[in-house]
Amino acid sequence: MSIIKTQIWCLEPDSILLILKERDVFENYKLALFLPPKNSYAEKWEGFRTGVENGRILFHIENIQENWEAPFVIEEFGNRCKRVFYNTQRGYPYKDPVGSSPDVVRDKIRDLQSKKPFRSANELLHPLRTIKSESEISCLQRAASISGNAYREVMAKDFLEENQLATELEYRFKMGGCQRSAYVPVVAGGRNGLCIHYTANDDAFQQNDMVLVDAGGEYGGYVTDISRTWPTGRGFTPAQRDLYQAVLNVQKKCIDLCTSSAGLSLARIHYESAVLLKEELKQIGIYGSKSEIEDVLYPHSIGHEIGLEIHDCYSNNSFSPLKKNQIVTIEPGIYVPLNNRWPKWAQGIAIRIEDSVLVGEQEPFVLTKDTPKEVKEIQSLRESSEL
Ligand code: GLY
Ligand code: MN
Ligand code: MN
16 A cells, blocks of 8 residues: 555645644644635536545544634634744745735734734744654655656656656656656756756757756655756767766765764755865866855755755754754756866766765665666666667
């Protein structure tokens, strides 16, 4: 039986959960869940609604009401509390947190916001979501394994266009058991990869370029985040292989640092990655200062947490040492501009290698280990590739 069938999710649009914490002890709180009312007309057009009756059975919450009643309860809870923590949507704090709520709820919240100290609920939720439980890890592992197998399949095929590769990869995520893609895939042929979040995916591949792919599936609400770069031709050119191996060496060394016993933070691992990349590049004749490495050749960070969101728990301090059962990405890259400051042979090459990594006490565990990344393995998949 798949894990998803044993878990109960409330994913219904326009639902609201209120938690009123009365005193500083864990048990002392009141919960109220608001669900859209049953409505045979709306359900005929838009699909099934859980409704209050079913909700009580499924969610084990006594106080379940229809969502039009929410503003009254928000007012009541609001009058009784000292501080309000609020989130309606996933996303970054710079988005208006109230903006996406239905009008009447939004007005109530704005009213409360003007009267009470008001803070993001992420402050409370992100620390709770940082260390993953066994069942969370098994969802993350499943997303990683399904996605890794999909990568292996597409790496062994030739595609004429970026869009075809993207479509086949997403198809395989879903056919493998993922519910959806975790985010819009990046499928960037050749120099399109110089744009870090390239998602147009509408160009044709050129022979003997590389393709940079950043994509992953979602399983049971949990995501995986993978990047791989491979040749569009029958194998690596010497220039592609040298640069690829340099990034891979950095990536593997950084993965080794993902243990609680090492006691390093993501910020510190990022620092190490820039130093390591500078050294690796020197070995192959690319000389850049540390600031050129960090601002020009490798302008993003080594990684981030993953979980329910692709950039999970983003309000956590990136200077905190990694802890056992945190899950992070390790994703160094290189993006060599079309600029004669850099050797001609390297210009226009873009490479990112990203794995989803479970932090262990003494050893990290790479959840995405089924996704090919060694030069030999990729070379052999490409040598036997077919349309
Ligand atoms: N796929 C987004 C990222 O790697 O952060
Ligand atoms: Mn990532
Ligand atoms: Mn990614």
